[in-house]
Amino acid sequence: MAYEMTTHFQVDDGDPDNLKWIAEQQLEWLEEFARKARDYGNEDEFNLGLAGQYADMSRKFKKLRRAMWDGKELTGEQPAEILHDLIGHAWITLYRMQKMEDGK
Numbered sequence: 629m630a631y632e633m634t635t636h637f638q639v640d641d642g643d644p645d646n647l648k649w650i651a652e653q654q655l656e657w658l659e660e661f662a663r664k665a666r667d668y669g670n671e672d673e674f675n676l677g678l679a680g681q682y683a684d685m686s687r688k689f690k691k692l693r694r695a696m697w698d699g700k701e702l703t704g705e706q707p708a709e710i711l712h713d714l715i716g717h718a719w720i721t722l723y724r725m726q727k728m729e730d731g732k
Contacts, residue, residue, distance in 0.1 A: 661716040678728075681721040688714050 639651045676683070688710050694700040695707045705713070 657712055657715055660712055661719065664713070664716065675724070678721065678724060681717055681724065685714060685717045685721075688717065 637651055637654075639648045691702060691705065692707060692710045692714075695702050695710075
């Protein structure tokens, strides 16, 4: 089964520039997240819960800190990709939190 997603979000001329930029980027981020998520298969098959999500994000933050705080050059993932991954991990975490609240 496939789902086609459409969204309508209006950004007005008076809105902050960062909001306009985020609105333009969100579909690209979602497409990147979906592409990466497909490599993992069904998320419920290997669910380590919120602690697992925290561990995944913690590893990403460690790499991000090296690049952004310590000024080190990364040889693999670059800061923008790491930040995109963190957005995806935040979405997954919120999804799992909602499932817990719903008792699923």
